[in-house]
Amino acid sequence: MTIRTRLTLWYAVVLAASLLVIGVGTYTEIDEQLRHDHRRAADEHAFAETGELLFQVGLPAILLGLLGGWWMTRRALVPVAALTKAVEKIHDHNLSAQLPRTGNGDELDRLTEVFNAMTARLDGSFQRIREFTLHASHELKTPLTILHGELETELGEENLPAPQRERLASQLDEIQRLAKIVDGLTLLTKADAGQITLHFAALPLDGIIRDVFADAQMLAKSADISVTMAICEAANIRGDKHRLRQLLLNLADNAIKYNQSGGTVEFSLRANGAEAELKITNTGKGIPPDMLPRLFERFFRGDASHNSAVDGCGLGLSIAQWIVHAHNGQIEITSQPDRLTTVTVRLPISSDSTT
Numbered sequence: 001m002t003i004r005t006r007l008t009l010w011y012a013v014v015l016a017a018s019l020l021v022i023g024v025g026t027y028t029e030i031d032e033q034l035r036h037d038h039r040r041a042a043d044e045h046a047f048a049e050t051g052e053l054l055f056q057v058g059l060p061a062i063l064l065g066l067l068g069g070w071w072m073t074r075r076a077l078v079p080v081a082a083l084t085k086a087v088e089k090i091h092d093h094n095l096s097a098q099l100p101r102t103g104n105g106d107e108l109d110r111l112t113e114v115f116n117a118m119t120a121r122l123d124g125s126f127q128r129i130r131e132f133t134l135h136a137s138h139e140l141k142t143p144l145t146i147l148h149g150e151l152e153t154e155l156g157e158e159n160l161p162a163p164q165r166e167r168l169a170s171q172l173d174e175i176q177r178l179a180k181i182v183d184g185l186t187l188l189t190k191a192d193a194g195q196i197t198l199h200f201a202a203l204p205l206d207g208i209i210r211d212v213f214a215d216a217q218m219l220a221k222s223a224d225i226s227v228t229m230a231i232c233e234a235a236n237i238r239g240d241k242h243r244l245r246q247l248l249l250n251l252a253d254n255a256i257k258y259n260q261s262g263g264t265v266e267f268s269l270r271a272n273g274a275e276a277e278l279k280i281t282n283t284g285k286g287i288p289p290d291m292l293p294r295l296f297e298r299f300f301r302g303d304a305s306h307n308s309a310v311d312g313c314g315l316g317l318s319i320a321q322w323i324v325h326a327h328n329g330q331i332e333i334t335s336q337p338d339r340l341t342t343v344t345v346r347l348p349i350s351s352d353s354t355t
Contacts, residue, residue, distance in 0.1 A: 079108045087115065093192070095123035130189050137186040144179045151175060184315035188298065191322050198240040198326055202350060205235045205276050206269055208244055213267050216252040224261045227252075230268040235276035238350040239327050247323040248278075250316045251343050255282035258341070271349060278345040286337035295333055296321045 079102050086099045097119075101112045151172040155165060190196050209232060217227045255265045263283035270277045287295070294300050299314035317333075324331040329347040 083108065083112060083115075090119060092126060095119045095126060126192075130193050133185055134189045134193070137182045137189065140182050141179075141186075144175060144182065148172065148175050148179065181315065184319060188315065188318060188322065191326075198243060200238050200240060203237055203239050203241055203244070205237045205239075205244070205278075205347065206232050208241065209248060209267060209269050209278065212245065212248040212252055215249065216256065216265065216267075219253065220256050220265060223256060223259065225256055225259050225263050225265060227256075227265045228267070230266050232267070232269045233271045235269060235271045236350050237276060237327070237347050239347070243323045243326070247320050247345070250320050251280050251345075254316060255280050255341075255343070258282065259284045274349055275346045276349050278347075279342055281340055281342045283339070284341060286339060286341050287333070287335040288337060289335075292333060292335065296331075 083099065090097065098116050099112050099119075101116075102109045151168055154160065155168050155172065160168075187196070210229075213227065213229055213232075220227045252265070252267075259265065259282050265283075266279075266281045268279045268281075296317050298318045321331055324345055324347070327347055329345060331343070331345050333341065333343050335341040
């Protein structure tokens, strides 16, 4: 029940109770007068007329009071509805936006002021977190680059004993993994701050998918996984070719890594009206339903990802989501445990011809 309805009902109850008290008081007074009046018959007639008058006046008064109460309540709660709609639009990327104030100095105006102060503090906190992450990832790049170069130099020595070579190779893998995490964090932090410029142009999405499909076939050979193309319809979009290729390679790599020996990965691209719909389906362990809503969170990895044989840092899907949203598209993941997992990407089709 809304506040408006609740206040109207309360107002109606109070109004009805007030009229009831007035009616009972009037009736008691008239009855008392009749008991002491010698002209009882005439007064009884007057009493009946008075009761009828109260009914004729009281009922319209109740209805008028209800309508008036509903109208006053509705008007009083208009600022609340406006404030609710404004608050619903707030998210982590527009915390600097100010909620509209009524300017009349009432409780709602004060509440709006408190909301604006709260979002300002949150915006400052988010900004500091982004700055820290960006500075930290930048500072980590230099020592990681130096360590990577030194390890590669040592691994290049011909007389290096096998045990030491194996140990250095393992260390190099970890350095590369750390570098990948730092690059991913830098990219996402810059994206949050709006510091990445995408170069949009008319592109044949089907052509990019065919290229990634060929790369996926090569990546899947060592894992004994079959990569197929169900359908690839022509679809022209406007987008950043580099970022779209990064998106598709990321999704294809996940479909191969989180698969099983002898499994399959299937690509499909269909032009559905104003959207190009890409689906990448893989056979594997699948994803539990309770984990699906969290897949795009940074550093979140499902149970299937905890296998030590699977390399990853938990940032790939966050980057994929950013790329899709930057192209005004949508991405979703559905999964049937122990059967199929499907990633669906929908991007708006452009009428521009490719160059």
